Amino acid sequence: xxxxxxxxxxxxxxxxxxxxxxxxxxxxxxxxxxxxxxxxxxxxxxxxxxxxxxxxxxxxxxxxxxxxxxxxxxxxxxxxxxxxxxxxxxxxxxxxxxxxxxxxxxxxxxxxxxxxxxxxxxxxxxxxxxxxxxxxxx
Numbered sequence: 081x082x083x084x085x086x087x088x089x090x091x092x093x094x095x096x097x098x099x100x101x102x103x104x105x106x107x108x109x110x111x112x113x114x115x116x117x118x119x120x121x122x123x124x125x126x127x128x129x130x131x132x133x134x135x136x137x138x139x140x141x142x143x144x145x146x147x148x149x150x151x152x153x154x155x156x157x158x159x160x161x162x163x164x165x166x167x168x169x170x171x172x173x174x175x176x177x178x179x180x181x182x183x184x185x186x187x188x189x190x191x192x193x194x195x196x197x198x199x200x201x202x203x204x205x206x207x208x209x210x211x212x213x214x215x216x217x218x
Contacts (some may be wrong), residue, residue, distance in 0.1 A: 084201070085190035085209070086188060087100075094129055096130070097123040098114045107150065109150050131162075163180070175215070191206065
């Protein structure tokens with residue numbers, strides 16, 4: 081669901097830079113500042129990968145989990161760690177999607193309720209994506 085919201089659900093999602101460009105080296109977060117227009121505003125970001133990790137957020141996750149690289153497997157582990165760190169993983173497992181989304185909205189700018197002023201998916205779209213991925217509700 082997060083990858084869909086972040087626009088990285090496609091084949092190249094794990095190597096996508098903010099703004100849609102691609103990178104090729106999975107040894108570490110690419111740490112490229114990219115400026116793109118979103119929602120009518122110019123935004124500069126280091127977001128990269130399937131979950132659009134900011135460089136600093138990636139550094140925290142990598143250190144906490146002792147991740148060896150920025151590979152797809154490492155990105156998936158880091159995303160789960162961020163959800164768990166926000167206290168939302170138990171909500172996801174319990175089918176409390178709206179509660180989980182509220183807890184994660186400050187982590188991912190594309191989620192409903194995000195305070196960052198970037199385009200977000202709707203709560204209805206999030207629910208649809210969650211259900212399509214096999215999620216169930218409490």
